[in-house]
Amino acid sequence: MSKAILFDFVVDKPNNRIRVDRSFDAPLDLVWTAWTDAEILDQWWAPKPYRAETKSMDFREGGRWHYAMVGPEGDKQWCLFDYETIHPEQSYAGIDAFCDENGVPNPAQPRMRWNNSFNERPDNTTVVNIEIKFNQLSDLESILQMGFKEGFSMGLENLDAYISAQFYLRKQKKPGNKARVSFYLNFPGNTEEALHFYKSVFKTDFVNGIQRFDDIPADAGNPPIAEAIKKMVLHAELPLLGGAILMATDAPKEMGFTLTQGNNMHINLEPESREEATRIFDALSAGGEITMPLQDMFWGAYYGSFKDKYGINWMVNYQPAN
Numbered sequence: 001m002s003k004a005i006l007f008d009f010v011v012d013k014p015n016n017r018i019r020v021d022r023s024f025d026a027p028l029d030l031v032w033t034a035w036t037d038a039e040i041l042d043q044w045w046a047p048k049p050y051r052a053e054t055k056s057m058d059f060r061e062g063g064r065w066h067y068a069m070v071g072p073e074g075d076k077q078w079c080l081f082d083y084e085t086i087h088p089e090q091s092y093a094g095i096d097a098f099c100d101e102n103g104v105p106n107p108a109q110p111r112m113r114w115n116n117s118f119n120e121r122p123d124n125t126t127v128v129n130i131e132i133k134f135n136q137l138s139d140l141e142s143i144l145q146m147g148f149k150e151g152f153s154m155g156l157e158n159l160d161a162y163i164s165a166q167f168y169l170r171k172q173k174k175p176g177n178k179a180r181v182s183f184y185l186n187f188p189g190n191t192e193e194a195l196h197f198y199k200s201v202f203k204t205d206f207v208n209g210i211q212r213f214d215d216i217p218a219d220a221g222n223p224p225i226a227e228a229i230k231k232m233v234l235h236a237e238l239p240l241l242g243g244a245i246l247m248a249t250d251a252p253k254e255m256g257f258t259l260t261q262g263n264n265m266h267i268n269l270e271p272e273s274r275e276e277a278t279r280i281f282d283a284l285s286a287g288g289e290i291t292m293p294l295q296d297m298f299w300g301a302y303y304g305s306f307k308d309k310y311g312i313n314w315m316v317n318y319q320p321a322n
Contacts, residue, residue: 005160006127009149016140018148020130022156026163028120029295031128032089034159035116037291038065044162046070047154048254055101061086066103080105081114091117110139179276182237182245184266184315191233191250198238198246207237207245229254266305268315274302277318284308284316 006023024031034040038057045052049072057065063083068076080103083094093116098109105111117129134140187194192210199205214230232250240246247268271277281294287309294304294316301319308314 007153007156009153011140011144013137013140016134016137018130018132018140020132020152021127022130023121023125023127024159024163025125027124027297028089028118028126029293030163030297031126032118033292034162035118035128036092038067039291040162041065041067044158045155046158047151048158051253059083059086064103066099068101076101078103089118091115110134110142112139112143179272180243180245180270182247182268182270184268185246185248186251186264187233187248189229189232189250189252191236191248195233195236195238195246195248198240202238202240204239207239209236211235213250226254228252266313266315268317270317270319272318274318277302277316281306281316284314 005025006021008019008021010019012019026034034044036059038054038059042052042054045067046069050069053068053070053076055066055068057063057067059065061083065081065083066078067080068078070076078099078101079096080099081094081096083092085094086092093114095111095113097105097111099105111134113133115131115133119127119129121127134143185191185194195206195210211234212230213225213232213234215234216225229250229252232252233248235247235249238246238248251264269277269280271280278294281304285304285306285308288306290304290306292303292305294302297303301317303315303317305313305315
């Protein structure tokens, strides 16, 4: 059952600041990654119908995140975030500003100094404490007039949806922990059509049927599922040949997902032991780019993902038998 969401938004005009306390139904490592990984930020940071699009990100002290808020007509509002201090899985701080496509700040628009602190609670949820300071009261009032509270609230709800769906669908319902290899595909809304095509070719049937977004438990704290995507595929498994499994999900744009050729497929490895998972992960990721470190996940798996040095996307997922 999802935990109740904490959301406090306080405007402190005497001190030219905004304070936000927000909880997420996920452990610290997952929430930290969602706030510091460009690929995930692009999926939740912007309020709908806008979307975030990262041009570059260098997450380190002295580094910068340069991104755009892209409107439904393709118009772009460029922003940047200069990272000043970073304490992994504890806090980071820096200055946010409006800018142009080349990252040159706009002096006519307000700048905001952010300090984000991450705290895990005993119930395996995480609270993010945010303090945003402004140089002067008029800057704070200008940001509020732009609809900052409403837009930021919508972005945080996008992150709730990401946590509820994207991480939930990766939980494998295996009857045992026998090693296997599978392929994980993401589609923009036509997963069911594609799977029935593959089903007709391989003449097999789905394992445990097809799960849909409407199957996500409607517990307190879960964001509502839009009618347009309720019947889309959340997770399905189809045997191919020789024990190989094809897994797939819809990644609808309504939930902030942006698919491109290259991020729409992963090879998913499911070793028989935790030790073998570590060995494979370390060996395959050498010289590559780790997108999620190998770690214990809240759904019970020991999981990590990366792009190897040849540009191939992999998942390593050790899950004890249910």
